[in-house]
Amino acid sequence: MQPTLRRMLSEPAFRVELLTASDRLDDPLSWVSSSDLADPSPFLLPDQFVLTTGQQFQDVSGQGGYDDYVARLTASGVVGIGFGTEVVTTGTPPELLEACRAQGMALVEVPYDVPFVAIITWAAREIAREAAARDEWALAAQQAISLAAVSGGGVSAAIRETARQLDGAVLLYDAEGEFVEQHPAARIADRVVDAAQADVRTLLGRGRRAGAAQSVSGREIVVQTLGRGDRPLGALALVLSAPLDAPARAVMMTGAALVEVGRERDAADSAALGALGAHAVRLLVRGEADLTAALLAEATRAGAVDIGAVDPSSPVVVLVCAGASAEEVRRRLQRTARTATRTRVAATLDGELVAVAVASPDGEQWLRRAAEGAVAGLSAPHPIDRVDVALEEARAALAAASSATERTGESAVVGFADTSAGRLLDVLAGSGLPAVARLRLAEVRTTEEGEESLRLAALWFEHGCRWEAAAEAAGMHRHSLRTRVERLAARLDLDLESFPARAELWALLSLS
Known part of the structure; x- marks a missing residue:
């Protein structure tokens, strides 16, 4: 137990008396020193108790000198002052008493027959005892932490x-x-x-x-x-x-x-388990569900950790995530794996996170929750021997999600089933084809007539390539509409009588 003023006051051998109250009676003392200097503050450490006989006050007249003395010690962090009586003065000077009371400094009166060295020795012994106890505690604490680890x-x-x-x-x-x-x-x-x-x-x-x-x-x-x-x-x-x-x-x-x-x-261990998980996913893609299940089960038993599991009888869904958020999604999946479904495997393949879960509401929810705030693609359900198909669907959905994010600035998890009938176009939009389409139509867009022709062509496709309906929507004669659209096709070297040419023009308009 560290020495304090309160403990010193309770020592019967010292017979010291507290003259002024203080809120620091229970603060641990860093040391006890003796000084009759008028300004001992340069030589003091915080939390010290200073003993003095008052010789420095012989040339001090008036309250101000005492006030300044106590203020200097207070600024140095001194806990209290011990005044030894009957050495220089009889009793404790009332001016010192007033200064300590005004500034909240503890003032202790020390009888003439109590040597300062006795108090200093007591404090040194208690400080050393506390230091030894702290060292013993530290050693025991370090041993306890080591044992726990x-x-x-x-x-x-x-x-x-x-x-x-x-x-x-x-x-x-x-x-x-x-x-x-x-x-x-x-x-x-x-x-x-x-x-x-x-x-x-x-x-x-x-x-x-x-x-x-x-x-x-x-x-x-x-x-x-x-x-x-x-x-x-x-x-x-x-x-x-x-x-x-x-x-x-x-x-x-x-x-x-x-x-x-x-x-x-x-x-x-994580690197090794990551490599094992990647091999497990590759085995699933090759259709080796039984082998994957056995591998993961044996590895989990050997390593006493849950690195994944596969139920060969269950259909699955696949999630794919790439980019900066992929690692965070992987960590989320890892943290929640034990509470997930009976099929759960996640690994990084060539910088792309691939996660497989059982095709159930719980499995899909596990994947979607982990991918919140990220750009990811989710496949439709497939038998476990068709993970290769599910993986390609997830990648196609990821391309659609990436395209949507570029347009809106908002991250999203896109399911393959949610990409609608235009999902192939969404995949193309995530490739380099939009730039090709814009380049192909660049010359047409240089004139107002060209822009209008593109608008009319898009209107024609919106009405199922029916000239009458499109012309009515455009407010013009069908022959005029047809002439404008066919002239546009000719500039692009396309024959609208053939389906491939119509499909190409539609793709150009949709991707640009």
Whole structure:
């Protein structure tokens, strides 16, 4: 237990008396020193207790000198002043008493026969005893964290025990600064969580190992990155009720080191499991459902983790996602895999996320929820031996989703069945063909007549290529309409009497 003024006052051997009240009687003392300097503040540390005989006051006249003396010690963070009587003056000077009372400084009267060295020795002994106790605690805490990490609990166990030993909360973030898990699962103020994540992302962005600490809403936030700067593994954020001292910081660093080792191992395991998942998807695409089911079941039993499962008797749907959001979707699928359906496999193939689930409301919902906010394509249901067809449908739906996102700026998960009869055109729109169509019609669009001809041709297609209906909608004679559209076709070297030529003109108009 650290020494405090209240503990010193209760020591029978000292027979000291508290003359002025203070709100720092229970603050731990960093040291006790003796000084008769008029200004000892340059030589003091915060939280000290200063003993004096008052020799510095012999040349002081008036209240102001005492006020200045107490103010200097208050500014230095001194917890209290001990005045030794009968050495220079009889009793404690009333001016010092008034100055301490006015400034809220604890003033203790020390009898003549109580040596200052006795108080200093007591404080030194208590400080050393507390330091030894803290060191013993730190060693025991480090052992407890190590045991938790190696006894099968891994990263989560190390975080949980670190939080318990430090009597706070520990939050783990991944290499992108995204939240992964928290122990214990207690409510933390949004301002504190936001500040912790901001520090995490700032430190990870520096590309080197780093740490930071700040106070927010009465809580202490300590952040430490994990991994090397060129290969970050994430960061830990501690939320505590008080700043860390040296032993507590050592405990924190032990927890961080063990979490880092665990994250390194998890990263290697994740890479291996990712490769296994990719092979499982490739086997499914080849129609090897039974072999895939056996492989995943055996791998899950051997690794004691759920890396996926396949029910060879169930139809499936396939989701495909590419681009920057694919990795986030993969992580979401991984986090929710245990609660998903009996067929669940997700892997990255050539930078493209491919996920397979049972063709049921639960399976499709699992995929759609994970892909919220991303651009993805979802196949129609297929027998499990037709995963190759489902994969191509999902890719076609992804092309349609990408095209829609380009037009609207909004991400979407598009199902193959939702692309309507024009789904082939949606696929073409996601390719390079729109640029070809615009180039093909560029010369026509250089004149108002050309633009009008394109409008009339589109109107003709809207009315099922029926001249009478289109002419009526355009407000012109059918012969005039036909002449304009056929002249346009001739400029494009197309014969509208043939179906392929009509299809090509329709595609040009739709894609441009």
